[in-house]
Amino acid sequence: MQLQVLGPHGGELPGCRSTCFLVDGVLALDAGALTSTLPLDELVKIDHILLTHSHFDHVKDLPLLADVLVGRRDSPVTIWANTECIETLRENLFNNVLWPDFTRIPTAKAPVYRLKSFKSGATVKIGRYTVKSVPVTHPVESCGFVISDGESAMAMSGDTGPTETFWKVLNKRDDVKLLLLETSFPNALQALADISGHFTPQTMLAELDKFDRRDCQVVLYHLKPAFVDVLKREVKAMPVHVCEEGERFDF
Numbered sequence: 001m002q003l004q005v006l007g008p009h010g011g012e013l014p015g016c017r018s019t020c021f022l023v024d025g026v027l028a029l030d031a032g033a034l035t036s037t038l039p040l041d042e043l044v045k046i047d048h049i050l051l052t053h054s055h056f057d058h059v060k061d062l063p064l065l066a067d068v069l070v071g072r073r074d075s076p077v078t079i080w081a082n083t084e085c086i087e088t089l090r091e092n093l094f095n096n097v098l099w100p101d102f103t104r105i106p107t108a109k110a111p112v113y114r115l116k117s118f119k120s121g122a123t124v125k126i127g128r129y130t131v132k133s134v135p136v137t138h139p140v141e142s143c144g145f146v147i148s149d150g151e152s153a154m155a156m157s158g159d160t161g162p163t164e165t166f167w168k169v170l171n172k173r174d175d176v177k178l179l180l181l182e183t184s185f186p187n188a189l190q191a192l193a194d195i196s197g198h199f200t201p202q203t204m205l206a207e208l209d210k211f212d213r214r215d216c217q218v219v220l221y222h223l224k225p226a227f228v229d230v231l232k233r234e235v236k237a238m239p240v241h242v243c244e245e246g247e248r249f250d251f
């Protein structure tokens with residue numbers, strides 16, 4: 001599998017893009033940085049978009065992507081997410097008020113997007129990947145994932161504070177080669193991280209104690225743009241890697 005970092009941050013500023021990764025050029029994980037990073041000929045190759053949850057920094061490029069894809073593909077792009085997230089997109093985004101309903105444009109039979117929901121915790125087949133979803137700890141229903149192509153696997157925590165099931169699921173497997181793990185706020189903002197369902201470096205490190213890591217590379221993402229420098233200083237001595245936009249991982 002190849003993972004491309006399109007947006008490693010939990011928000012946006014010049015030099016920082018919102019959460020978005022691309023697996024093998026065809027499966028996007030969250031949609032915080034699609035139209036702002038990829039040319040049209042690469043955007044049209046994305047068949048599936050898998051969302052961790054409905055927060056804006058994770059869905060923000062869905063409307064603009066729909067706009068550039070109209071008439072460019074033979075089949076709809078499938079947006080996959082937990083039931084609560086799909087409901088939120090239908091009611092609040094593709095509602096013909098904030099943005100046109102691209103699940104019926106240009107026609108209801110051949111739209112730009114098809115929305116597919118699953119119950120948090122379910123395993124779904126997405127293209128050639130088997131995706132296990134795991135509910136994590138966040139103010140809205142948020143999922144972590146284990147994504148396998150049958151030979152290798154990677155995991156993504158989603159936005160989360162301290163959590164249990166995700167680690168139990170990971171510890172039962174020996175095929176996970178790369179873990180994308182959120183870390184959002186510096187240690188000084190622990191109270192804010194706790195109420196908003198996020199990690200600081202100190203809670204992230206404590207969390208790694210629950211993980212039987214084996215040879216898995218731990219890659220941090222979702223650094224809040226206003227705190228990137230202090231976060232990088234705080235994790236410097238820790239056994240983790242902070243990913244950068246444009247970075248690629250093969251595993």
Ligand SMILES: [Zn+2]
Nearest residue numbers: 010055057159
């Ligand atoms: Zn977020």
Ligand SMILES: [Zn+2]
Nearest residue numbers: 053055138159
């Ligand atoms: Zn969130």
